Amino acid sequence: MLYVYNTLSRSKEIFRPFRGNDVNMFVCGQTVYDDAHLGHAKNYINFDVIARWLRFSGYNVKYIQNITDVDDKIINRANENGEEPAELARRYEARFMEDMDAIGVRKGVDKYPRSHDYIDAIRDQIQMLLDKGYAYIIEDDVYYDVLKFGDYTKLSGMRIEELAKHRIEPREGKRNPYDFSLWKGAKEGEPSWKIKLKADGTERVVDGRPGWHIEDTAITATLLGKQYDIHGGAIELIFPHHTNEIAQAEAAFDVKPFVKYWLHSGIMLIKGEKMSKSLKNFIRIRDLLKMYDAEALRLLVCSAHYRTDMIYTDNMMKIAQxxxxxxxxxxxxxxxxxxxxxxxxxxxxxxxxxxxxxxxxxxxxxxxxxxxxxxxxxxxxxxxxxxxxxxxxxxxxxxxxxxxxxxxxxxxxxxxxxxxxKNKLPDKASDMIKEREQLRKEKRFNEADSIRDRLKSEFGIIVEDSGFGSIWYGAG
Ligand SMILES: [Zn+2]
The missing domain is CATH 1.20.120.640 (Anticodon-binding domain of a subclass of class I aminoacyl-tRNA synthetases)
Structure with missing residues (x-):
């Protein structure tokens, strides 16, 4: 019997998917404006292991991870570089896929949908929210009326008064300061789409781009249905991102719960701080893999529980190797x-x-x-x-x-x-390793070192002394 910790109930629950053996799973994916770093690697390896265990246990898992390719960060970076946002996004998406391949994550994900391919589904969902009175339009912006949705803080456990302490987008005409964007009106030099919306009996065209939260619920409604089993992501996404997803989907589709199990992974810390692009303390996956095996990185990540924060040090990485x-x-x-x-x-x-x-x-x-x-x-x-x-x-x-x-x-x-x-050590090399271990026990280090040198020159075998005993590699 599988037990999973559900952020929604703040307890471990017996895992029972909506539809028998089928498990629909969605994990928040990458915003492709730069290379992925070890913090991302931790998150995606965590959920990859979860998907692998579900499949190993006999579940039919459909695992979707989105690619955010319309976003402020992409637009800003593209403007800095003097290139088209779409071009920058495609380039970093390709590099992200290489990284996910390298760390054994890509093959487990059934589909990586791109947000800009779901503009129609996003429009439809915004229209549903307008029809039900959860959304309102100010010029070309569309907002979600948070107070209209009764259960808004159930995932985060926050009090409604606490919301105002978080970053809010000021805008004249908003009903509540913490109402969030469903659609952002077009600005000069930004990619935009014209969509038709009907509000208060009149049809209008709004020019702009989707807010961040609606892309996930539009993608999951299209690919996984209105209700699904597992939504994963890093713990920092509980509020506002996942909170807003619940508000959108449960209001638009009249379902409760929109997602049965909310799973959140801990973050990667380096020198006491979160590894992040903005703090510039990150190590790119591709740079780490120049020095270490991808499997060593997986081993390091698996050596901590997915829900806990993990401290990265070079020494821990060496030990994992x-x-x-x-x-x-x-x-x-x-x-x-x-x-x-x-x-x-x-x-x-x-x-x-x-x-x-x-x-x-x-x-x-x-x-x-x-x-x-x-x-x-x-x-x-x-x-x-x-x-x-x-x-x-x-x-x-x-x-x-x-x-x-x-x-x-x-x-x-x-x-x-x-x-x-599968590579068998040549008998002679195996004898030499044993002999070397014996010499080390007798503290005859010079002789032991000379055997180590011979193993390298004669057999191409590297011998190292680790906390686990002597290890060798490179044979064959
Ligand atoms: Zn997301």
């Missing part, structure tokens, strides 16, 4: 152990795998507890390595099952997806 290499090296020892066709199952290995299935499942079913799942996976691989180092051979059947299960479960976190564990 070592831990990943240690898992590959250890799993390789088991994978390459001698096997025989004997029909006898190896009880010890079967038990290790039984603990993996149970422990990993329990961890992920408890609100996607990836750090616990990762620790179960690590101890499984350590158990298999120590089995391989204790026994001369294993039955082929037991080994095949164990290998398959480890790869399946590791795949939920998106690690051990490369075949390099």
């Amino acid at each position: 070592s831990r990943l290499r240690y898992l590959y090296a250890s799993f390789s020892i088991f994978y390459n152990m001698k096997s025989s066709k004997s029909e006898i199952r190896c009880a010890e290995v079967d038990e290790i795998i039984g603990r993996l299935e149970k422990g990993f499942g329990e961890a992920m079913d408890d609100d996607f507890n990836s750090p616990m799942a990762l620790s179960v996976l690590s101890s499984t691989i350590e158990g298999l390595r120590s089995y391989a180092e204790s026994y001369p051979e294993i039955s082929t059947q037991s080994k095949d099952v164990a290998v398959k299960e480890v790869i399946n479960f590791a795949g939920v976190l998106g690690i051990l997806e490369k075949d390099s564990y």
